[in-house]
Amino acid sequence: MPTLAALVTISTLSAQQPAPPTQNEELDVGQLFATTCGWCHSDGGRAAGKGPQLMDTKRDDEFIRNRIKHGKEGAMPAFGVVFSDAQIDEIIKYIRALKPHQG
Template sequence: MPRIAAVALAFTMLATACSQAPELPANADAELIEGSEIFRARCASCHGSSGGGGIGRPLTDIEARLSDAEQRSVVVNGRGTMPRFADVLAEHEIDAVVRYTREAL
C-alpha cells in the first residue's frame, strides 16, 4: 500500500510539472474536459493558461464576481475588447467552458 501511494504521488508530481494548466479533478466528467480543451484553444491566449490574466482579466475567482448567467453573457456577447463567441462556439461548448472556468481555475 505505501508503495502504491508513492507511485501515485510521483505521477501527480510529474503531471503537475508537465502542464501549466491547472489539473482537472480526478473525477472530471466529459463536459469539464471539453471545457478545458476549449479554454486552452480559445481563451488562454488572453486570459493565461491558468486563468491568471493577461490581455484579458484574471478568471481565477470569476465565480465569486459574476453569476453563471452574467458570465455566460460576457462569453456569448463579448464586452469591450473581449470577443463575442456566439457565432464561434456551440451552446454546449459555451456551457462547458463557463463551467470549467468556474470550477477548475
C-alpha cells in the first residue's frame, strides 16, 4: 500500500508536467512555457531564476532542443516524452522571439 508521502510526491510531479495538447489542439506556447518552464526560467524566460535567462541566449537551436528533450542531470528534467518534436520547435521559436517588456 502506498504511503502518503509517495502519493503526495506522485501527485506533485504529475501536477508540474501538464498533458501536451492533442494533435488537433493548438499549442499556446506562452501558456505552456509559463506553466512548465516558468518555474525555473523567470519572467517567461526573460530573466534568470533557478535556470538561466533564455532571452538572447547564444546557444544554438540544436543545443536547446537537446536540453529540452534530455534535460540536465540535477538541473533540468527531460521533456522528450512530454513534448513532440514539433512542440519543441515551437518552444524554440518562442525563446528566439523573446524581447524585453515594453513600458
